[in-house]
Amino acid sequence: MITESVAHYSKSLAEQGDFPAYVYDLDALAQHAAAVRDALAGSPEIFYAAKANPDPAFLRTIAPFVDGFEVASGGELLHVLDAVPGSRIAFGGPGKTDAELRDALRLQVERIHVESPYELKRLAELSRSTGGADIMLRVNLAGDRAGAALAMTGPFGMDPELIETCRGILELAPWLRLRGIHAHLASGLDADAMLRQSEQILAWARPWLSSAGVESPEINLGGGMAVDYANPECRFDWQTYAGGISKLAQPGETLRIEPGRALAVYAGWYVTDVLDVKQAHGEWYAVVRGGTMQIRTPVTKGHDHPFTVLPGGSSEGPAVASAPVTFVGQLCTPKDVFAKSVPVSRISVGDVVAFSMAGAYAWNISHYNFLMHPHPTFHYLPQP
Numbered sequence: 001m002i003t004e005s006v007a008h009y010s011k012s013l014a015e016q017g018d019f020p021a022y023v024y025d026l027d028a029l030a031q032h033a034a035a036v037r038d039a040l041a042g043s044p045e046i047f048y049a050a051k052a053n054p055d056p057a058f059l060r061t062i063a064p065f066v067d068g069f070e071v072a073s074g075g076e077l078l079h080v081l082d083a084v085p086g087s088r089i090a091f092g093g094p095g096k097t098d099a100e101l102r103d104a105l106r107l108q109v110e111r112i113h114v115e116s117p118y119e120l121k122r123l124a125e126l127s128r129s130t131g132g133a134d135i136m137l138r139v140n141l142a143g144d145r146a147g148a149a150l151a152m153t154g155p156f157g158m159d160p161e162l163i164e165t166c167r168g169i170l171e172l173a174p175w176l177r178l179r180g181i182h183a184h185l186a187s188g189l190d191a192d193a194m195l196r197q198s199e200q201i202l203a204w205a206r207p208w209l210s211s212a213g214v215e216s217p218e219i220n221l222g223g224g225m226a227v228d229y230a231n232p233e234c235r236f237d238w239q240t241y242a243g244g245i246s247k248l249a250q251p252g253e254t255l256r257i258e259p260g261r262a263l264a265v266y267a268g269w270y271v272t273d274v275l276d277v278k279q280a281h282g283e284w285y286a287v288v289r290g291g292t293m294q295i296r297t298p299v300t301k302g303h304d305h306p307f308t309v310l311p312g313g314s315s316e317g318p319a320v321a322s323a324p325v326t327f328v329g330q331l332c333t334p335k336d337v338f339a340k341s342v343p344v345s346r347i348s349v350g351d352v353v354a355f356s357m358a359g360a361y362a363w364n365i366s367h368y369n370f371l372m373h374p375h376p377t378f379h380y381l382p383q384p
């Protein structure tokens, strides 16, 4: 899966020998974000989870198609406001420091997602003299997350018992304005599973917020919309999700989601070239320039990363045809694997390999100084 403009541009990078490179197709990003926005037609609101890819060009390209941004640290908060000044911001994440909370108050972020009773107490103290804060309480509901790539079990938010203790804290701090409930329970759910989860969140949140006296409640249903690395053409069914949500929605409330991966992943490619082709103990390997220290996704997810081979390599170097090939990088570790035993029609030294679905949780989660290879270059299409 490669767009025409990325394939064309990658060939020009090959001529300049400018690998490895991240190539971002901002037109493709805008088109995809527009399609998601059109499918949802305003409800739920979309806050892009900046952690998926906080590249300023991504943020600016996505901004016209979303309602705001979800940030999960003081660093992301400052970065996003710098890239897209005036954005609506929801600030979440466990373990917020006082300094981060002070920044959020100073910058008047629209919503602070509170993760624990202790955090709520600290926020009450810090915001007492600053005009208070608009908050959502993050709930961590139990439930069957069958099919999820990642269930957010553990210390995220508050379980229904713990969240009860927030009532007393809020009573003593009327300057904290409780606006609603935030929930992000799992990643990698298809539309049907996401709808079942949304229904569960709504069923819990509505009576809780009503008993807390919240008028015009807001419910943030989280991110985690699935992407399929094994089948890149198969995308999250936003139409089905939108249809299901419109049936669940009730007048007088605001629903919100905060997807990251499903918005950003399709707009990036990690493009590199083959340095060596060889056989070891019967298995064929293609060694590419760079490695998974620059795109951590395949190792983190434990999958074969999708790629396209753009032929054009040397006719003299080693090559292999019609064989399963394992794609590895330049790191001195057997874990540096992009894709294992994947059938290829032919691969030779000098061929270009474009790893797709590198627009989210790729460069920004990578340990790129390991072994001190040159960093990739970054390219944005269309070029200005």
Ligand SMILES: Cc1ncc(COP(=O)(O)O)c(C=O)c1O
Pocket (backbone or CB within 6 Å): 049, 052, 070, 092, 093, 184, 187, 188, 222, 223, 224, 225, 258, 259, 260, 261, 262
């Ligand atoms: C609180 C929260 N919201 C949103 C997201 C975005 O999830 P995804 O990129 O899977 O849509 C995450 C991811 O970890 C998260 O922790």
